[in-house]
Amino acid sequence: MANNESLNSTDVYNIIENTLNDFKGIHKSLDWLSYLWVLLGVVGMTVNALFIVAYSRSDNLQKPAQKLVNLAVDDFLISAAATFLYSPAQIIRVGKSVCLTSIFITNIVLIEQLLALVMITCDRYIAVVKPLLYPQIITDRRIKVVIGLSWIAAALIVSHNCLVSNNWKSGSKCSFSNILSRNGQIVSVVVVLTSGILMCAVYIRLMLIAKKHLRQINPELESTVYTEMRQQLRIMKTFLMVVGAFLICWGPAALRLGLSITGINTNFTKLLAAVDGAFLFCNPIMDTIIYVWRMPEYRKDFSNLFVNLQCGTNE
DSSP: OHHHHHHHHHHHHHHHHHHHHTTTTTGGGGTTHHHHHHHHHHHHHHHHHHHHHHHHHOSTTTTTTTTHHHHHHHHHHHHHHIIIIIHHHHHSOOOHHHHHHHHHHHHHHHHHHHHHHHHHHHHHHHHHHSTTTHHHHSOHHHHHHHHHHHHHHHHHHHIIIIIISBOOOTTOOOOHHHHBOHHHHHHHHHHHHHHHHHHHHHHHHHHHHHHHHHHHSOTTTSHHHHHHHHHHHHHHHHHHHHHHHHHHHHHHHHHHHHHHHTTOOOHHHHHHHHHHHHHHHHHHHHHHHHHHHHOHHHHHHHHHHHHHHHHHHHO
């Protein structure tokens, strides 16, 4: 009986080892993904630039997209960093200063996007839980101050992880995992996963509260309040999808860093290292797809903008 159990355990181990060995050499053939990152960056810059232009030129889009435009700016900067900094550093062997600069700037924008999502979650929480005090608590001046502080905080975090404490080795590939120290990797994984899970939990809770309020409102007697609450519910669903896209796109990178922290270095982790950048730089594109799907105002105003640009070109 003991021999059978031992044999079974050995068979299971061999199956796992063979499965991991199936990835052998695959990561080496995926070097072309660095060029894909450039393409994703160009597409991300284009779609987010169109969203920002449509927002700036449309009065109908100002209110529903007010919180989204900051994310669109972050997504545009992430795509620009992928196109002009991080991807070229992967394709061309660069020195320490160029590598650290590219990772420093790219990481700042990525961390600021995470902080922006957290700030928007707090904003939606106040809007639903304390709607009467919302105009006094959330003012334009405070929004600008918080956005400025988020950029400063992102710069300080990245400065420590990339510039002060880093694992740069001459001849190594310029990537997040090779540069970040072990402590930096631990902090990155914990912050990303904790923030994503908490934001999802908050939005689900807020949607339950909003639906409860909707059931208590008479649409005929309180049409304005009912319409506003439905608008808040739609916005919260949109942001929940944005947070979900964030977790999906950042998941492979967080998984790879988690495996690296535990000392696991298999062909599968090398495969993750090859594809996680593609997931990260897909995030700006996925966000824009969500905006288009969830916001009829954007689809209408973008169509009008496109028609006006065509008319101007024909003239």
